[in-house]
Amino acid sequence: MLVLASTCQLFSWHDINYSQELIVQDFYLPIKTAHMSLAMISLLGFIIRGWWAINSSALLQQRWVKNAPHIVDTLLLTTAVLLMIILGQHPGNQGWILAKLIALVFYIGFGTLAIKRAPTRATKILFFGLAIATFAYIIGVAIAHHPTSWLGVT
Numbered sequence: 125m126l127v128l129a130s131t132c133q134l135f136s137w138h139d140i141n142y143s144q145e146l147i148v149q150d151f152y153l154p155i156k157t158a159h160m161s162l163a164m165i166s167l168l169g170f171i172i173r174g175w176w177a178i179n180s181s182a183l184l185q186q187r188w189v190k191n192a193p194h195i196v197d198t199l200l201l202t203t204a205v206l207l208m209i210i211l212g213q214h215p216g217n218q219g220w221i222l223a224k225l226i227a228l229v230f231y232i233g234f235g236t237l238a239i240k241r242a243p244t245r246a247t248k249i250l251f252f253g254l255a256i257a258t259f260a261y262i263i264g265v266a267i268a269h270h271p272t273s274w275l276g277v278t
Contacts, residue, residue, distance in 0.1 A: 148211070151210060155207055155210065156203075156207060159204060162196055163200060163263070166193070167259055170193070170235060174235075174238050174255070176189075177248055178249055178252060220269045223265050223271035223273075227258055227261050227265065230258050231255055231258040234254040234258055235251075235255040238254075
């Protein structure tokens with residue numbers, strides 16, 4: 125019993141808060157770096173697949189081309205959720221995160237139209253451009269931490 129009481133006295137709420145600060149310090153930068161890297165990998169993959177779609181390339185039918193984006197994007201979203209948890213931020217208390225999520229839905233829609241659903245080359249190019257513009261908006265929101273994206277960067 126004495127050992128348990130001594131152990132309880134060793135740890136206080138201050139220690140728990142200090143531990144949370146260490147977690148933020150230890151994990152924030154690697155997770156943020158992974159998130160930004162995965163975003164660039166995702167964009168590069170989309171650009172390549174978009175080019176192939178616009179030019180009706182058979183490469184789009186390869187299994188790894190169809191599966192790789194799902195893996196990359198799942199990891200990208202996982203790092204986003206981890207960052208929100210670590211920082212205690214979420215769409216309900218940060219408008220810029222909500223703006224990124226809404227823009228993400230548009231990016232996915234435009235991207236799907238550009239690569240899979242658009243019937244003509246011209247509409248594929250249109251939706252490809254809209255997807256890239258939406259991705260640029262998302263990056264601007266991430267940098268500015270404001271829904272005005274690039275307009276809010278000073």
